[in-house]
Amino acid sequence: MNILKWLNKTIKILSCVDNPKYEAEFLLTYVSGYNRSFIITSDRVELSQKQYQYLNYLVYRRSLGEPIAYIIGEKEFWSLSLRVSYDTLIPRPDTEILVEQVLFKIINNKSTLILDLGTGCGAIALALAKSCVNCYVIGVDKSKKALDIARINALQLKIKNVSFLFSNWFSHINKKFDIIVSNPPYISKKEITLLKKDIFFEPFDALISDKNGLSDIENIIQQAKKYLFIGGWLLIEHGWQQKIQVQSLFKKYNFFEIESYQDYGGNDRVTIGRHLINKN
Numbered sequence: 001m002n003i004l005k006w007l008n009k010t011i012k013i014l015s016c017v018d019n020p021k022y023e024a025e026f027l028l029t030y031v032s033g034y035n036r037s038f039i040i041t042s043d044r045v046e047l048s049q050k051q052y053q054y055l056n057y058l059v060y061r062r063s064l065g066e067p068i069a070y071i072i073g074e075k076e077f078w079s080l081s082l083r084v085s086y087d088t089l090i091p092r093p094d095t096e097i098l099v100e101q102v103l104f105k106i107i108n109n110k111s112t113l114i115l116d117l118g119t120g121c122g123a124i125a126l127a128l129a130k131s132c133v134n135c136y137v138i139g140v141d142k143s144k145k146a147l148d149i150a151r152i153n154a155l156q157l158k159i160k161n162v163s164f165l166f167s168n169w170f171s172h173i174n175k176k177f178d179i180i181v182s183n184p185p186y187i188s189k190k191e192i193t194l195l196k197k198d199i200f201f202e203p204f205d206a207l208i209s210d211k212n213g214l215s216d217i218e219n220i221i222q223q224a225k226k227y228l229f230i231g232g233w234l235l236i237e238h239g240w241q242q243k244i245q246v247q248s249l250f251k252k253y254n255f256f257e258i259e260s261y262q263d264y265g266g267n268d269r270v271t272i273g274r275h276l277i278n279k280n
């Protein structure tokens with residue numbers, strides 16, 4: 001079968017996804033190694049039997065809703081190509097807002113010790129470590145399999161000012177940090193049923209939290225001051241409807257300079273607060 005015929009057939013099969021043409025072309029470039037302009041200008045080129053069979057297998061997986069990132073085992077975040085697996089959440093572009101806040105509002109090239117709670121494939125920790133050579137970042141997770149992926153990513157990207165360790169939130173942390181960041185699970189059990197089916201391929205432990213999605217966020221905010229130097233910052237990613245509740249939790253646990261920031265889609269996404277006085 002030639003490229004044109006395969007594309008036309010695949011675009012129909014993938015009509016259930018948001019952008020079938022883009023995804024069909026993406027899978028074709030991934031399997032064939034041809035770039036997009038070659039695909040467009042040379043669409044009469046025949047696919048080999050091996051390419052054809054492998055492509056159809058990947059398209060079948062995609063048609064069942066499996067995210068492209070799991071199919072190819074990779075996702076770009078902060079211009080870093082990161083390995084992902086079924087044990088890690090797929091990093092989202094919205095999370096780059098949190099990285100931007102740390103780098104441009106708080107650090108300003110100062111030497112800084114950062115803790116990333118719930119690091120998954122290491123996206124936030126690696127983006128911060130790569131962008132700030134004066135920083136040292138520790139990423140923790142309760143999923144040992146996710147930590148293995150994060151360590152592979154650090155090795156492949158040759159990022160040395162980062163390390164990853166097991167911890168159930170703060171359970172294995174015994175020092176203080178300048179900055180604590182987290183993109184914790186924050187989706188409620190009720191809300192998850194309303195989301196796109198792609199999400200059911202991701203680890204539930206990375207997504208769902210009790211108390212309307214706020215249980216892990218509260219747990220982190222409540223404990224964070226013990227692990228922050230005076231003047232240190234806590235930054236938390238949350239759901240677009242959780243800003244008011246998250247700001248209240250920052251106030252309840254005596255954080256100052258509380259502010260929230262929106263993602264690229266204009267949704268409230270990250271709330272930050274500062275530890276200024278030693279009062280619980």
Ligand SMILES: C[S@@+](CC[C@H](N)C(=O)[O-])C[C@H]1O[C@@H](n2cnc3c(N)ncnc32)[C@H](O)[C@@H]1O
Pocket residue numbers: 088089090091092095117118119120121122123124140141142143146167168169183184185186205206207216
């Ligand atoms: C929403 S994912 C975020 C992953 C990654 N930081 C990112 O932004 O792509 C939440 C992560 O928190 C981890 N996690 C959930 N509960 C945890 C706990 N009690 N202690 C440590 N990590 C936890 C999950 O395994 C998952 O990797």
